[in-house]
Amino acid sequence: MNARMRSLSLLSHLAVGLVWLAVAPTPGRAAPEIQKLSVQGLRVDGTTRLVIEGSELLPNPQIVLPFPIRSQTLQPGSSATRVEIEIALDGAAPVGICQLRIATDAGISNPRPVGVDRLPQLGLVEKLDALPAAISGAVVANQRIRIRFHGVRGQRVAIDVEARRLGSGLNPVVRLLNPRGTQFAWSPPRPLLAGDARCAAELPEDGEYTIVIHDRQFLGGADRFFRLKVGDLQHADLVFPLGVQQGKPAPLEVLAIDQVDSAPASVDASRSGTQPARVENPLRYTGAIPPVLISDHAEELEQTTPGDALQELSMAPVAVNGRLATPGEEDRFLLPVTPGAKLRFDVRARRAGSPLDGVLTIRAEDGKQLANNDDRAGTSDPGLDFTVPAGTTKVQVALSDLQKRGGKAFVYRIAVQDLGRPDFQLSLSADRVNIPAGAGQLILVQVSRQAYQGPIELSVDGLPDGVEAAGNTIAAGSQRGLVIIRASASKPVHGLLSIRGRASDLDPPVWRVAQMAENPISKYQPWLRGELGLAVGQPTPISLTWQVKNQESLFRGMPLALQVELTRRDGVQGDVRLRLTTTQVMPRKKVKQNKKDVMVDDVDRALRLEGTPTLAGDASQAEVQVLVPTDLASRDWGLTLVAELLSDDKKSVLESVAGDVISLATLSPLTLELAGEDKIEAKAGEGDTGNLSGKIVRVEGFAHAVTVTLASLPKGYPAPKVVVPADKNDFLLPVRFPYGTKAAELKNVKLVATAAPIAKKENLIVRSNELTVELKVVPGEKPPGEKLLAIVQEPAKFIEYLSKGGGKISLETGQKFSGDGSIKVTPDQRFNELVPGLGLKIREKPAEGEYRFLQFAWKKKGGQSICLQLNHDGKWGPGDGTKPGAKFRYHSGPGPECYGASVLIDEKLPEEFVLVTRDLFADFGEFTLTGLALSPIDGEYGLFDHLFLARQASDFDAVKP
Secondary structure (H helix, E strand, O other): OOOOOOOOOOOOOOOOOOOOOOOOOOOOOOOOEEEEEOOOEEEOOEEEEEEEEEEOOOOOOEEEOOOOOOEEEEOOOOOOOEEEEEEEEOOOOOOEEEEEEEEEOOEEOOOEEEEEEOOOEEOOOOEEOOOOEEEEEEOOOOOOEEEEEEEOOOOEEEEEEEOHHHOOOOOEEEEEEOOOOOEEEEEOOEHHHOOEEEEEEEOOOOEEEEEEEEEOOOOOOOOOEEEEEEEOOEOOOEEEOOEEEOOEOOOEEEEOOOOOOEEEEEOOOOOOEEEEOEEOOOOOEOOOOOEEEEEOOEEEEOOOOOOOOOEEOOOOOEEEEEEOOOOOOEEEEEEEOOOOOEEEEEEEOHHHOOOOOEEEEEEEOOOOEEEEEOOEOOEOOOEEEEEOOOOOOEEEEEEEEOOOOOOOOOEEEEEEEEOOOOEEEEEOOOOEEEEEOOOEEEEEEEEEEEOOOOOEEEEEEOOOOOEEEEOOEEOOOOOEEEEEEEEOOOOOEEEEEEEEEEEOOOOOOEEEEEEOOOOOOOOOOHHHHHOEEEEEEOOOOEEEEEEEOOOOOEEOOOOEEEEEEEEEHHHOOOOEEEEEEEOOOOOEEEEEEOOEEEEEEOHHHOOEEOOOOEEOOOOOEEEEEEEOOOOOOOOEEEEEEEEEEEOOOOOOEEEEEEOOOEEEEEEOOEEEEEOOOOEEEEEEOEOOOOEEEEEEEEOOOOOOOEEEEEEOOOOOOOOOEEEEOOOOOEEEEEOEEOOOOOOEEEEEEEEEEEEOOOOOOOOOOEEOOOEEEEEEEEEOEOOOOOOEEEOOOOHHHHHHHOOEOOOOEEEEOOOOOOOOOEEEEOOOOEEEOOOOOOOEEEOOOOOOOEEOEEEEEEEEEOOOOEEEEEEEOOEOOOOOOOOOOOOOEEEEOOOOOHHHOOEEEEOOOOOOOEEEEEEHHHHHOOEEEEEEEEEOOOOOEEEEEEEEEEOOHHHHHHHOO
């Protein structure tokens, strides 16, 4: 096997094994979906009766949680849209908010957040018989829900409403009324509680108290559910420190925003990422648990320093965790820096639940302010990007509260990131993986890179027995990875997964967790972003194998042939559509739509299938072509085929299956070999000049003409070129520049071969390897001066020169303006930016070999426009350094200006030959004419004839027809 091909799936063959992707399950085999829960919480060391409403909830439903379940029992009377399960948790279940899913024999559901604590879980009741308790319900429009309980004097009662933290649309307001119905405690939505409400009070007397809950705007609906908790409750809203270094666990304390006391806590610091703090004695705790950032760099704590001395931090990357303990306090630190370094400062406070409204200031070591910020878009936490000034080796980092407040809860973390340090992030678009039994599913992992283009090794954690992952590497430079999760199990299993990536070539290696997009729930519990549900369900009715037919690389501009074989089980009929999934991100391009610039998919630059191949009826085999872009980057690309079983009306996908992923390297179909010297002498003018000679090596099947030319030439040195026909391999490139070109030693000039292998898309160019050559440009002889120059001296050769464009070109002897015939071109055009024999200077006062005037004749059959384009100094259209407004195009006809900018000759289309004479200097200023484009634009064809250049307009008298 070619060493350039490496199987992402750990296979050693191009023939791909049975791996399936269940994207759109068959009706009756669909994965479950949760729409509603009867209660929004589960009881630790107790049982909860939970009613789940949704779709496809049978057969064999089981609740899935991120920790062990003591028992769960399906109650009688369950249906596909409603199941009732009694679930028991043991005493070790972690307190907090977790994601609940339901798994069936067909798959696993979407996640729904639930609270987990030791409170009895109740539905909506009018009176609580005992405290503490948790009540679940929903608010309808204009409703005030009232719940009564008996209290005694001196009893502490906390009322906590979980709504926004559970993904509810409710903006809760809670009020506590005394036995006489008078409000004496209340809470609006509180930003530090994600918009939820909480209040606490010591009861002033014995009697019956009333809790009132309603929406802030008195809105209602099924999406405005809540979980109301009442009792002598404890909460963990904050943790300090907010971050610890991986592998170096530090003592933690948790705090509540409305309580003075704190409690000890711990965190699993074995892996980088975000983990929940765990309270050491959680008996009375309830609600969300604060996150701890586990970083792969130093996490320092604020220290007390003597006098005015500043605590000195480590160099970036580094973070410091501190607290503004007293009102008016400003914490200052000294940070060593490198001149010119680009640093990112990020303060985490409000996002972590701290009341601190931070102001971040960067000062020079002497105290002079260099930068300042007090909030950013989307957050009131400050942060900024900062480039270290020249000569600066230390800066002060200062943080204060905007309102000069302080206290135990005013904790913060200042992180300093070096933007030049290699890093990456991984993202996912799906929250679950449903796999047919004995098959597998494809997961797309997106990569965001920062100063790192190396490979990323992927690992999947939490796989159940009988399930494995393949596709363990994201190629260097790639922005996407394809992972196959394969199930060999024949019976349903389920679990929770996470995907991690490692850059092992960095020191130390960098680990990152693949995460889903942030939502209102994961915003406050970030570790939930990396939690994927998994279930193994029933087998699919079709299976797919495929292999690369011949070549083992992706050759730019050449199709890749794939042999496909489809197996249908149990006589399954129906059309099967094939599609391609790759690690390439769809390229984009800017186009004009309704006179506005818009970005659209650039399909020509994407790996894609030719057409929409479909296997009809009971067909089982097909050969398909993968179209390879002409500019596909040089790296390994992952590919897989997906087969989609269509419904009878062809409007929906019943099932999708995918082959395994393979990796192919990109190569050019052209290789340039130099046979002669790589250092030559080139004439600027007439006389013998040096040549570059060699060979074009084409891969088998690449039968296209190739242009050999020079690249990386300085401005003012037009590149020579030679066209090598499709049936020839040897080339000889004479290197000559226009008379008067400056003599010079030109080093690092590149000899390159190009080709346009795609019909009617000559702008899509394949390039060969580049060979470095050196040129010594020396003065040549002055060319003989002529007052008049025929641009087309040998029509047959001139037609060959115009080798590019989507139209056809030929000599038309039946219709002509002068001479033996005219040049006939069909839309859209024929062109060449470097026509041999041109390279002519257009000047105001032309000397010998220089010109000013142009004369030509043209005729158009049908359409709206005809256009003649002049290539100036290797460029088309308006260009920098030319006469302002110069367009370098002429057109006639009622159509718009050609290609966005052209000089109008006549609003009427020339239905018969029309002679045109133009002053090129007056129209465009001084330039070097290097190429031409004959552009009929539309209609049937255009005819071009009688093309001459002259020093004076009167010189054209010599060639009057």
